[in-house]
Amino acid sequence: ETGVTQTPRHLVMGMTNKKSLKCEQHLGHNAMYWYKQSAKKPLELMFVYNFKEQTENNSVPSRFSPECPNSSHLFLHLHTLQPEDSALYLCASSQGGGYYGYTFGSGTRLTVV
Amino acid sequence: KQEVTQIPAALSVPEGENLVLNCSFTDSAIYNLQWFRQDPGKGLTSLLLIQSSQREQTSGRLNASLDKSSGRSTLYIAASQPGDSATYLCAVLPSGANSKLTFGKGITLSVRP
Numbered sequence: 001e002t003g004v005t006q007t008p009r010h011l012v013m014g015m016t017n018k019k020s021l022k023c024e025q026h027l028g029h030n031a032m033y034w035y036k037q038s039a040k041k042p043l044e045l046m047f048v049y050n051f052k053e054q055t056e057n058n059s060v061p062s063r064f065s066p067e068c069p070n071s072s073h074l075f076l077h078l079h080t081l082q083p084e085d086s087a088l089y090l091c092a093s094s095q096g097g098g099y100y101g102y103t104f105g106s107g108t109r110l111t112v113v
Numbered sequence: 114k115q116e117v118t119q120i121p122a123a124l125s126v127p128e129g130e131n132l133v134l135n136c137s138f139t140d141s142a143i144y145n146l147q148w149f150r151q152d153p154g155k156g157l158t159s160l161l162l163i164q165s166s167q168r169e170q171t172s173g174r175l176n177a178s179l180d181k182s183s184g185r186s187t188l189y190i191a192a193s194q195p196g197d198s199a200t201y202l203c204a205v206l207p208s209g210a211n212s213k214l215t216f217g218k219g220i221t222l223s224v225r226p
Contacts, residue, residue, distance in 0.1 A: 006156070043202075043216045055211065090156055098206045099144050099164075102214055104157035 003027065006091050006105035014113055015081060021108045023074040023091030031097065032074040034066060035090040037107075043090070049074060081112045115140045115207045119217035126193055127225050134188040134220050136203030141181045144212070148177050148188050149202040151219070157202065160188070165208075193224045 004025045013019050025032065034046040048056035049068040063085075065077040074091055091105040116139045126132050136146070145164045149157040161170045161177040163186070169178040176189040190197060200219040206212055 042218045045213055048213070056213070088154065092157075097212070098214060101145065101147050101159060101162040102204075103159065104149070106156040107154075109154060 004091055004093055004103050004105035006089075006108050008108060009106065010109045010111075012111045012113060013078065013081065015083070017081075018077070018079040020078065021076040021089055021091075021110075023076075023105055025072055025074075025091075025093040025103070027093055027095070027103060029093035029095045029103070030071055031094045032068060032071070033092040033094075033102075034074065034076055035092060037088040037090060039087075047076075078110075081110075083112050086110055086112045115143075115205060115215045117203055117205055117215050117217040119201075119203055119220050121220065122218065123221045123223070125223040125225060128193060128195060130193050130224075132190050132193055132222075134190070134201050134203075134222070136186040136188070136217055138184045138186075138205050138215075140207060141184055142208040143181065144206040144208055146177075146179055146186050146203065146205045147214070148175075148186075149204065151200045151202060153200075160201075193222075195224045195226050198222055198224050 007022045030051050032049045036044045045058050046060045047066045052068045052071050063080050067075040088107045090107045092102045094102045118137045147162045148160040150160050151157050163170050163179040174191040179186045200221045202219040203217045204214045
């Protein structure tokens with residue numbers, strides 16, 4: 001499989017649940033990103049990892065906890081979310097800081113009930 | 114701070130029309146500019162990547178141009194089809210260490226049969 005793969009595609013969770021989003025890239029890229037896209041809003045960068053080290057956290061609430069065990073895998077652990085956290089969560093990867101472009105996954109549509 | 118603007122927010126055209134989508138950015142110090150397509154509820158698909166040293170890129174019916182000095186890029190779609198209906202996002206990668214992709218809000222295109 002090639003490109004950036006995100007699972008699950010859709011997720012419905014209660015506010016007290018704990019769930020995880022998974023992202024995997026098969027492109028040999030060294031950087032991975034989590035973005036949030038809410039309805040009628042532009043993309044918001046959440047986290048950046050370079051060579052599996054977190055290099056940026058854009059003031060994201062602690063109920064979102066990222067994990068990057070290696071350069072090919074990225075997780076977003078979710079717990080005690082709020083309904084306003086419902087959004088499309090997109091994973092992306094790049095090589096060399098993005099000079100050769102970013103590749104995005106298909107996203108996980110998250111609904112918090 | 115780099116800002117990316119895409120106007121208008123929405124566009125509706127009849128099938129077969131050639132059309133131009135505009136993107137403007139405030140700081141000409143960029144590594145590259147990338148055009149993406151997003152279908153409703155889906156991830157971003159990269160259409161064209163233009164490096165700062167390039168003037169244009171072409172893929173099939175799509176042609177993207179870049180004029181760094183004026184802070185503008187255009188995406189030209191030839192002979193539009195209903196299948197081209199989607200949101201088109203423009204993003205620039207500013208120059209400098211640890212820079213991150215800066216997105217416009219997108220143009221939602223509807224091609225009427």
